[in-house]
Amino acid sequence: xxxxxxxxxxxxxxxxxxxxxxxxxxxxxxxxxxxxxxxxxxxxxxxxxxxxxxxxxxxxxxxxxxxxxxxxxxxxxxxxxxxxxxxxxxxxxxxxxxxxxxxxxxxxxxxxxxxxxxxxxxxxxxxxxxxxxxxxxxxxxxxxxxxxxxxxxxxxxxxxxxxxxxxxxxxxxxxxxxxxxxxxxxxxxxxxxxxxxxxxxxxxxxxxxxxxxxxxxxxxxxxxxxxxxxxxxxxxxxxxxxxxxxxxxxxxxxxxxxxxxxxxxxxxxxxxxxxxxxx
Amino acid sequence: xxxxxxxxxxxxxxxxxxxxxxxxxxxxxxxxxxxxxxxxxxxxxxxxxxxxxxxxxxxxxxxxxxxxxxxxxxxxxxxxxxxxxxxxxxxxxxxxxxxxxxxxxxxxxxxxxxxxxxxxxxxxxxxxxxxxxxxxxxxxxxxxxxxxxxxxxxxxxxxxxxxxxxxxxxxxxxxxxxxxxxxxxxxxxxxxxxxxxxxxxxxxxxxxxxxxxxxxxxxxxxxxxxxxxxxxxxxxxxxxx
Numbered sequence: 001x002x003x004x005x006x007x008x009x010x011x012x013x014x015x016x017x018x019x020x021x022x023x024x025x026x027x028x029x030x031x032x033x034x035x036x037x038x039x040x041x042x043x044x045x046x047x048x049x050x051x052x053x054x055x056x057x058x059x060x061x062x063x064x065x066x067x068x069x070x071x072x073x074x075x076x077x078x079x080x081x082x083x084x085x086x087x088x089x090x091x092x093x094x095x096x097x098x099x100x101x102x103x104x105x106x107x108x109x110x111x112x113x114x115x116x117x118x119x120x121x122x123x124x125x126x127x128x129x130x131x132x133x134x135x136x137x138x139x140x141x142x143x144x145x146x147x148x149x150x151x152x153x154x155x156x157x158x159x160x161x162x163x164x165x166x167x168x169x170x171x172x173x174x175x176x177x178x179x180x181x182x183x184x185x186x187x188x189x190x191x192x193x194x195x196x197x198x199x200x201x202x203x204x205x206x207x208x209x210x211x212x213x214x215x216x217x218x219x220x221x222x223x224x225x226x227x228x229x230x231x232x233x234x235x236x237x238x239x240x241x242x243x244x245x246x247x248x249x250x251x252x253x254x255x256x257x258x259x260x261x262x263x264x265x266x267x268x269x270x271x272x273x274x275x276x277x278x279x
Numbered sequence: 280x281x282x283x284x285x286x287x288x289x290x291x292x293x294x295x296x297x298x299x300x301x302x303x304x305x306x307x308x309x310x311x312x313x314x315x316x317x318x319x320x321x322x323x324x325x326x327x328x329x330x331x332x333x334x335x336x337x338x339x340x341x342x343x344x345x346x347x348x349x350x351x352x353x354x355x356x357x358x359x360x361x362x363x364x365x366x367x368x369x370x371x372x373x374x375x376x377x378x379x380x381x382x383x384x385x386x387x388x389x390x391x392x393x394x395x396x397x398x399x400x401x402x403x404x405x406x407x408x409x410x411x412x413x414x415x416x417x418x419x420x421x422x423x424x425x426x427x428x429x430x431x432x433x434x435x436x437x438x439x440x441x442x443x444x445x446x447x448x449x450x451x452x453x454x455x456x457x458x459x460x461x462x463x464x465x466x467x468x469x470x471x472x473x474x475x476x477x478x479x480x481x482x483x484x485x486x487x488x489x490x491x492x493x494x495x496x497x498x499x500x501x502x503x504x505x506x507x508x509x510x511x512x513x514x515x516x517x518x519x520x
Contacts, residue, residue, distance in 0.1 A: 011290065017298045021305060084470075091470060092430040100430065134466070153471070155431035158361060166432050219436040222466060222473040233471075235432050 076269040078121045078147040079262060080140055082223065083108040084233075087131030092156035094239025100154040101129065103239070103247055107152050110251045114259030123147075135183075138226040142186065148197060148262060148269070149231035151223050158237030160246065163209050163254060165202040165216040166233040167194045168224040186228035193230040196268050201232060201261030208253040230269065234258065345371040351448035352387050353441040355396040361433060363398070363441055365448065366391060376452040380416060381408050383449045387441060398441035400427030406461070414454030415477060416446065425460050428469045435472035443478050453480045 083104035085091030091100025105126075112122045123144065125137040141149040158164070171188040174181050181189060198216025206212040216232065224231045236254060241247055349367045356364035370386060373379045384405050390397035403424040409417040428438055439458070446453050455477040458468070465474050 011294065015294070021298070021301050024305075089470065153432060155433055156429040157431050157434040164433060219432050219471075220439070220473045220476075220478070221432060221471055222475070223471075225473055233432060237433075238431075 075273060076120070076146050076148060076262075076266045078123060078144045079115050080123045080125065080144060080147050080149045080229070081108045081111055081115075082125040082137050082149065082151040084151055084153045084223070085131065086126050086129055089131050092154055092239045094156065094241065096244060098239045098241070098244055098247070100156075100239055101131075103154045103236075104152045105129075106248070107154075107236070107251050107254060110255040111150070111152065111258050114255035115262060118259050118263045120259075120262065134223050135226055137223060138186065138228075141231070142226075142228045144229070146269075146273075147229045148265070149224070149227045149229045150201075150258065150262075151221075151231070151233040153233055153235040154247070155235045155238045156240060158235075159211055160238050160241050161209055161250070162212040162237050163205045163250075163257075164213055164235045164237075165198045165205065166219045166221060166224075166235065167191070167198040167216045168231070169218045169220045171225065181228065183226055186226050187224050187231060190228065190230050193269065193272055194224070194232060197230045197261070197265045198232040200264045201234065201258055204257035204261040204264075205234075205254065208257050209250070230265070342373060343371060345373050347371050350383055350386070351445065352383065352391075353444040353448070354387075354391045354398055355437065357393070357396060360396070361437075363437060363444060365444075372449065376450050377408055377410050380410070380418075380446060380450050380453065381405065383445050384408070384418065384442065387445050398438045400424060402427055410453065414452060414481075415457060416450075416453045416455065416480070417457045417459060418442070419459040419462055422461050424458075425465060425468055430469045430471070432471045435468045435470075438468065439472055439478055443480050447480045451481060454482070456480050 083101070085101035085104065087101075089101065091104070093099055105128075108124055112124065115122050123140060125140050126132055137151075138149075141147050155164075168187050168191060171185050171191065174185045174188045176189070187194070195216060202213060202216045206214055219233075221233050224233060234254070236247070236250060239247075347369050348371075350370045350372060351365040352368050353363040353365055356362045358364075368386060370382060372382055388399050388401075388403055388405060390399070390401060394401070400423050402421075404421040405418060406421055407417075407419040409419075411417070424438075428435060442458075443456055446456060457477045458474050459465075460474075468474055
């Protein structure tokens with residue numbers, strides 16, 4: 001009886017061992033096969049083919065095909081506020097432990113109040129200390145109808161007490177296909193409106209913060225490129241201030257200027273919508 | 280010994296032998312494959328490190344017989360640090376576009392006399408520089424370019440602009456610039472400026488180079504040329520010195 005039990009145990013272990021071996025072999029074969037599919041040719045390590053996680057994706061042109069948004073009224077209704085950085089990415093770091101990711105969040109709260117006072121609905125890309133990807137942030141704007149996108153930044157350079165507005169540099173013209181535009185070039189059809197929005201907001205900011213530029217500037221900003229809406233980045237100088245209060249004192253005026261700039265932009269947006277200038 | 284135990288032991292031996300045979304076959308099949316792949320991976324890594332070391336150790340050759348020309352280098356303006364300004368520096372420059380590009384970029388990295396006007400981190404190193412047959416230049420920098428640059432849209436855009444304008448002013452053969460960090464494409468320079476595409480160089484001859492950061496002249500301000508660069512190594516001729 002004892003031997004029978006031992007025998008059945010041995011049989012169990014033997015069969016189990018073979019089973020594990022087969023499974024192990026399958027896992028090894030899969031593990032070996034996977035790198036062979038992605039391995040680059042020798043020498044290619046210094047020049048990998050460019051690819052992004054969103055390659056091949058598309059964005060709804062004008063976000064008009066966003067589900068559930070068909071009943072939204074035409075014109076500018078929503079502002080997507082993007083406090084840059086967050087999570088493990090603190091952004092610019094200044095003296096006294098000032099972090100860009102914290103300041104942008106506080107600025108966003110004040111800008112939100114200013115915009116809501118203008119009758120605009122506000123959506124934020126983050127409200128806590130997390131760090132959505134560039135595409136995730138763009139996706140929030142791209143899912144809206146009648147939205148503009150404003151990314152908030154605090155620089156580590158520049159004359160303290162000045163604010164600059166940036167619009168994405170020129171992008172190649174794109175053709176919409178079945179109402180969709182390429183995700184990687186989602187900003188292209190909106191560049192003209194982005195410049196108008198940027199100039200208006202910059203004008204309001206310059207009234208408040210002397211020494212700031214008169215018009216919006218251009219830069220190749222990753223965050224804006226995939227955003228299918230009029231989009232700007234607002235960069236405040238700077239985290240390199242002697243006192244954190246210097247930045248805090250700027251927030252109400254920045255919020256007011258952005259809100260007034262967006263309000264001034266509303267008629268231009270409505271005009272573009274009715275004239276069919278928007279994709 | 281009980282008689283019933285004999286067949287049981289026989290089966291046990293059979294299964295153990297079968298298990299061992301499977302293990303030996305499996306090892307025989309996968310061990311050479313594993314060794315081959317490990318050898319290849321080690322060789323690739325060794326090549327990459329050797330290449331980087333070679334690039335770092337060997338300075339860009341300066342031939343005294345090369346004509347000394349007044350190169351234009353773009354650093355921050357003394358009057359306004361939010362814009363770039365050209366500075367004439369007399370250098371012996373090669374006529375070869377790759378060597379010439381390396382020479383001016385290394386001078387740009389070395390920085391101006393006033394270190395406060397530099398656009399690139401002092402610890403950044405140009406690891407490699409290539410020019411494709413279509414005029415696309417590939418500049419591969421050490422990680423310090425991305426990690427040591429002051430974070431911000433303005434500072435990052437000025438860094439890229441200083442490179443594109445300097446190349447444009449001194450190497451007319453170049454059309455575009457692709458920036459890599461330690462041999463890899465990265466999404467942004469320091470969290471803001473897009474490095475997934477190429478930047479226009481010599482795209483608008485005749486345009487003013489002044490105030491590139493504030494003048495909305497996209498073709499001259501490091502405008503990103505998308506879609507991102509794709510290269511088929513079997514068909515594109517690389518030039519490396």
